[in-house]
Every structure is written in C-alpha cells, then in structure tokens.
Amino acid sequence: MAGKEVFALQINGTRREIFAPGDATLLDVLRDDLALRAAKRGCNQGVCGACTVMVDGVPVRGCLTLAGACTGREVTTLEGFADDAAMQALQEAMILSGGVQCGFCTSGMLITARDLVAQTPVPDEPAIRSALSGNLCRCTGYVRIVEAVTDAALQLARQKDTKREAVE
Amino acid sequence: MSFVVAPQTVDEAIAFLAANPDARPMAGGASLVAMKNARLIEASHFVSLARIEALRGIGPSAAGGLRIGGMMHHRQIAECADLTGGWQMLRQAAGLIANRVVRNMGTIGGAIANADPAADYLPVLACAGAEVELVGPDGLRRLAVADYLVDWYETALEPGEIVTAIELPAGGDGPSVYRKLARTPGDYATVSVACAREGAGPDSSVRVAVGACGPAPIRDRDAEAALAGRLHDPAAIAAFCATLAEQADPIDDVRGSAAYRLKLIPRMVAAAIRDVTGDR
Amino acid sequence: MKLEGSFPVSAPRPVVWEAIRDPGLMAQCVPGCEMAEQIDDTSYRARVLVKFGPISARFNLVIEIEQEIALEEVRSRARGEEGTRASTVSSTNILTLSEPEPGTTLVAWSTDFSISGRLGKYGMGLMRKKVESLSAEFVKAFAARLEESAA
Numbered sequence: 382m383a384g385k386e387v388f389a390l391q392i393n394g395t396r397r398e399i400f401a402p403g404d405a406t407l408l409d410v411l412r413d414d415l416a417l418r419a420a421k422r423g424c425n426q427g428v429c430g431a432c433t434v435m436v437d438g439v440p441v442r443g444c445l446t447l448a449g450a451c452t453g454r455e456v457t458t459l460e461g462f463a464d465d466a467a468m469q470a471l472q473e474a475m476i477l478s479g480g481v482q483c484g485f486c487t488s489g490m491l492i493t494a495r496d497l498v499a500q501t502p503v504p505d506e507p508a509i510r511s512a513l514s515g516n517l518c519r520c521t522g523y524v525r526i527v528e529a530v531t532d533a534a535l536q537l538a539r540q541k542d543t544k545r546e547a548v549e
Numbered sequence: 550m551s552f553v554v555a556p557q558t559v560d561e562a563i564a565f566l567a568a569n570p571d572a573r574p575m576a577g578g579a580s581l582v583a584m585k586n587a588r589l590i591e592a593s594h595f596v597s598l599a600r601i602e603a604l605r606g607i608g609p610s611a612a613g614g615l616r617i618g619g620m621m622h623h624r625q626i627a628e629c630a631d632l633t634g635g636w637q638m639l640r641q642a643a644g645l646i647a648n649r650v651v652r653n654m655g656t657i658g659g660a661i662a663n664a665d666p667a668a669d670y671l672p673v674l675a676c677a678g679a680e681v682e683l684v685g686p687d688g689l690r691r692l693a694v695a696d697y698l699v700d701w702y703e704t705a706l707e708p709g710e711i712v713t714a715i716e717l718p719a720g721g722d723g724p725s726v727y728r729k730l731a732r733t734p735g736d737y738a739t740v741s742v743a744c745a746r747e748g749a750g751p752d753s754s755v756r757v758a759v760g761a762c763g764p765a766p767i768r769d770r771d772a773e774a775a776l777a778g779r780l781h782d783p784a785a786i787a788a789f790c791a792t793l794a795e796q797a798d799p800i801d802d803v804r805g806s807a808a809y810r811l812k813l814i815p816r817m818v819a820a821a822i823r824d825v826t827g828d829r
Numbered sequence: 830m831k832l833e834g835s836f837p838v839s840a841p842r843p844v845v846w847e848a849i850r851d852p853g854l855m856a857q858c859v860p861g862c863e864m865a866e867q868i869d870d871t872s873y874r875a876r877v878l879v880k881f882g883p884i885s886a887r888f889n890l891v892i893e894i895e896q897e898i899a900l901e902e903v904r905s906r907a908r909g910e911e912g913t914r915a916s917t918v919s920s921t922n923i924l925t926l927s928e929p930e931p932g933t934t935l936v937a938w939s940t941d942f943s944i945s946g947r948l949g950k951y952g953m954g955l956m957r958k959k960v961e962s963l964s965a966e967f968v969k970a971f972a973a974r975l976e977e978s979a980a
Contacts, residue, residue, distance in 0.1 A: 588947075
C-alpha cells in the first residue's frame with residue numbers, strides 16, 4: 382500500500398521490523414503491529430499518559446512519538462520490565478494498596494513511577510503527585526496510587542540498604 | 550500520509566525543507582504530533598530535528614550571554630545549574646511546563662516556533678531581552694522576541710526556516726522570578742509574569758513581562774524606567790501595574806475570561822515585584 | 830459570533846459601490862483570497878486560504894446577495910467548506926455606505942459568523958481576534974486600492 386514503509390525498531394531488547402504508515406505513532410505500532418498492548422490509547426493527544434513508554438531510558442508519550450523517529454533508539458514498554466525488580470515492587474504495591482481499579486491508566490502510571498523512583502530514591506508525597514500529574518486516573522482519586530508508589534519506593538530503598546550492608 | 554526524515558545537520562534539514570514545500574520541521578513533536586493525530590495538520594514529511602547535534606547544549610554565547618540550543622528539552626532547561634540569578638526565571642518556567650513526561654519531549658525551539666501566546670517561555674524571554682535565532686535558506690538571523698512574534702500564533706518564521714537557538718544577554722545577578730497562574734499544574738497559563746531585578750542599590754529597577762494576555766508578552770521599558778528607584782513605593786508599583794494592564798489584549802477562553810485576566814495582571818505583577826525585592 | 834466595524838474611504842460613494850461589487854477588486858483586498866468570480870446576477874464564488882498557526886484551511890465559498898439597495902446597502906449570506914474536510918463557515922453580512930461629507934464614504938459592516946471543524950480548535954475568543962486582524966488587513970488594502978484609483 383502506498384504510504385507505508387518498513388521500520389526497524391529495537392523494542393524491549395529485540396529488533397522488530399514493522400510495515401506501517403510513514404506517520405504512524407510509536408503507540409500505533411506497539412499496539413496494532415506488535416500486539417504489545419500495555420500502553421493504552423486514551424486521548425491520543427499526550428494529555429492522559431496512558432501510552433507512556435520509555436525511549437532511550439526516558440519516559441515519553443507513545444502517542445506523540447512518531448515511530449519513524451525511533452529508529453536506532455531503544456524502546457521499552459511495560460512488557461519489557463517483566464523482570465525488573467523496581468517494577469515488580471511497584472506492581473505489587475499497586476495491587477496491595479488498591480491502586481488498580483479499571484486498570485486503563487496503570488501501565489502509564491507504572492512507567493512514570495518507575496522513572497521517578499529511579500531518579501529520586503525516596504520521593505515525598507508532593508514529588509510523587511507532581512511526577513504523576515501527567516497520568517490521569519478516573520477511578521481511584523489517586524490516593525491509593527500515591528500510597529503504592531510511596532510504599533514501593535520505601536521498600537526498594539530498604540532493599541538497597543540491606544544489599545549495601547551485605548556487601549560491606 | 551507523511552513520512553519521517555531525520556537529518557543530521559542544520560544544512561541538511563534546511564535543504565530538505567526547501568526541496569519539499571509541504572514538509573514540516575518537527576522538534577519534540579509534543580504539539581505537532583498531537584495536531585496530526587487530531588487531523589488538524591498535514592505534511593508530506595515530518596523533518597525531525599532530534600538528531601542534529603548543533604541544536605543541543607547550553608553554554609556561553611559569542612555575545613557574552615547564554616546560548617540555548619533549540620532542541621534542548623524543557624526538562625534539561627529546568628535542571629540546568631547555570632540558570633541562576635537573572636536567568637533563574639527561565640529554569641522555573643521550564644519546570645512548570647506540562648508534566649514530567651512531556652518535559653522530556655518538548656523543546657524550547659519547538660515551543661517558540663509554535664508560539665502559543667500562553668506558553669511559559671515567551672514572557673521569560675521577553676523579560677530577559679532574549680533573541681531567537683532562525684536559520685533558513687537565506688541564512689541566519691536573530692530577532693528580539695517582540696519582533697519575532699507578529700500576531701496571535703503568527704511569527705516571523707518564514708517557510709523553510711527553523712528555530713536553531715535562543716540567546717540570552719548577560720543576566721545580571723537577579724534575582725528573577727516566573728509566576729504562573731493556571732487552572733491545574735501543567736496547564737497553559739491563564740496569566741503569567743516574568744520579573745527580574747536590575748541592580749541592588751536604591752536606584753535598582755525591574756524588567757517585567759506579562760504572558761497569556763495578548764498575541765505577545767507585554768513589556769513596557771518606559772514604565773520600567775519610571776519605576777526605577779521606587780520599587781518599595783506601593784503607589785508607583787500600582788501605577789506600573791495599571792500601565793501594563795492597559796496594554797493587555799486578552800481573550801475569553803477556557804482558561805479564564807478576558808475580564809478575569811485583566812484583574813489578575815496587577816496582582817501578579819505586584820507579587821512578582823515583591824518576590825524580587827523581598828518586600829512582603 | 831457577531832462582529833461589526835466601520836471605516837472611512839477617501840472616495841465618493843458611487844466609486845465605493847462599484848468597488849464592492851467588483852469580484853476582481855475584492856479578491857485583491859480580501860486576505861488569503863486566491864480567486865473570486867461572479868456566478869450570476871446575485872451570486873459569487875471565491876476561494877480563500879486561512880492560515881492560523883500551523884493550520885492552513887482553504888475554503889470554497891459561495892456568496893449570495895440577498896438584498897441590495899443601490900449605493901446604500903448590501904445584505905449577503907456566505908457559506909463555505911474546506912474540500913473534503915468537515916470544516917464549514919457561514920455568515921450573514923450587512924454592508925452599508927454613507928457619505929458624511931462629499932468625497933468621503935463611510936463603510937459600515939456587520940457580520941454574524943460561525944465556523945466549525947479544524948479551526949474550531951482555537952475557540953471563539955481567539956477566532957474573534959483573528960477575524961478582527963483579517964478585517965483590519967482588508968480595510969487597509971481596500972482603502973489603498975480605492976484611493977489609488979481615485980488619485
């Protein structure tokens with residue numbers, strides 16, 4: 382079909398070739414061509430945050446990123462964090478605190494929160510709220526999500542301390 | 550249908566844009582791709598500027614001030630340790646744009662090319678006396694913010710031209726401040742004010758620019774001169790605020806009515822002046 | 830959205846009257862107007878390019894004269910759409926001419942205007958500013974044309 386082209390993208394550590402429209406967004410390609418559906422299509426305007434993924438280690442909006450601009454870059458979706466300890470801690474905390482209701486915002490929340498705890502080991506509540514301000518949730522009222530990120534961050538910080546002590 | 554190209558140099562980008570009149574330059578894409586998704590715009594190509602090394606970096610300018618590459622992300626500007634004193638307001642403004650994730654995407658050059666009248670950088674750059682550097686098929690030019698902004702969403706950018714850098718003159722010791730009133734954190738401003746203090750003695754003065762209240766930031770150098778040495782005089786400050794409010798041309802929109810904005814201007818300008826004088 | 834305005838032109842009323850009914854001349858004065866032609870006695874066709882920020886919309890307009898009082902008043906209705914897109918504009922317009930002093934014609938206009946589709950993104954507040962700046966451009970060009978031909 383005219384207007385389509387082949388992209389070679391590095392997704393979750395694997396090289397993938399996609400045949401898609403030249404102006405397809407990264408989100409289009411992830412969901413529709415690669416069946417990686419953790420990232421959600423909410424507003425498609427960059428507002429809701431449900432499509433948040435990592436490009437070269439930095440969280441970005443999948444819906445505002447053109448796939449053709451990602452060649453040679455490392456794309457990581459929530460699926461790519463399956464074995465990540467920090468992500469597992471965040472996921473467990475989200476379940477325990479009741480931070481997941483319909484689940485639509487959860488993938489984007491997790492990616493943003495994962496970046497926050499990587500940059501700021503023990504973020505306080507205002508820092509968490511500020512970091513998550515670009516991820517909209519229509520169910521929880523955010524309280525339990527903020528609790529989950531607080532708990533996970535504390536747990537991760539404790540684990541790090543324990544490891545350090547063990548090494549010393 | 551359109552395609553993405555990602556040139557490595559400014560010259561390649563300019564040549565491509567010149568050869569493809571329906572191509573559009575794309576900085577971070579945060580606004581442009583949203584508009585594409587909403588089918589508001591079309592392009593034969595999106596010319597991504599993301600791989601052009603020369604558009605990155607923050608460092609000294611040839612004129613003795615500071616040069617910020619057009620492709621610097623809001624987050625990088627918000628975290629730049631060199632932006633202190635008279636430049637502190639730029640750092641604050643960058644940190645108040647949208648949210649953490651969008652600040653990783655959006656760039657100062659893209660924001661200035663888009664020229665949303667409520668965008669955070671514009672009043673800061675007007676206050677700082679910054680120049681916008683444009684490069685196109687006819688070469689390089691630098692314009693003061695007031696000359697760059699032509700009308701609502703209309704800039705001096707010619708087809709095929711891109712914003713390559715922002716140059717700030719030597720910033721002085723400041724202090725400077727950016728105040729933003731928005732409906733919710735990360736929204737565009739309802740009204741914003743950038744304010745920087747010049748000098749520390751009894752003759753000290755302020756530079757002030759008001760954003761989101763007209764096609765371009767409001768700045769009045771004569772009024773600033775009249776206020777010099779009277780920064781602790783409430784009557785002089787009130788007169789100064791009234792002068793700026795008179796020059797405003799705000800619109801009614803979802804972020805507030807024109808009348809509301811006119812009420813906010815004097816309060817926010819006075820508060821910004823107090824911020825830089827330390828008066829309460 | 831209702832808008833109105835008036836402006837003086839240094840030309841006698843019959844000259845202004847002829848000018849406003851001349852599609853070729855009007856096309857040269859309306860900002861973004863790429864073509865204008867008369868279809869029949871009371872209707873005209875025009876193509877106008879409106880640019881707003883990164884959006885460029887090209888409207889195909891049909892203007893119908895509903896009522897005309899020679900040398901005094903024209904009531905018209907304009908409708909247009911943007912090719913295959915869902916953007917539409919429509920307006921009802923009244924233009925009146927008076928000659929408060931010999932050789933100077935006062936042109937008063939009012940329009941009730943609506944727009945939907947892509948340009949709707951910017952909202953009515955901003956649209957009003959855009960229409961105001963386009964009308965100012967028109968007034969400048971129109972007055973210049975008439976004064977040039979009167980001279």
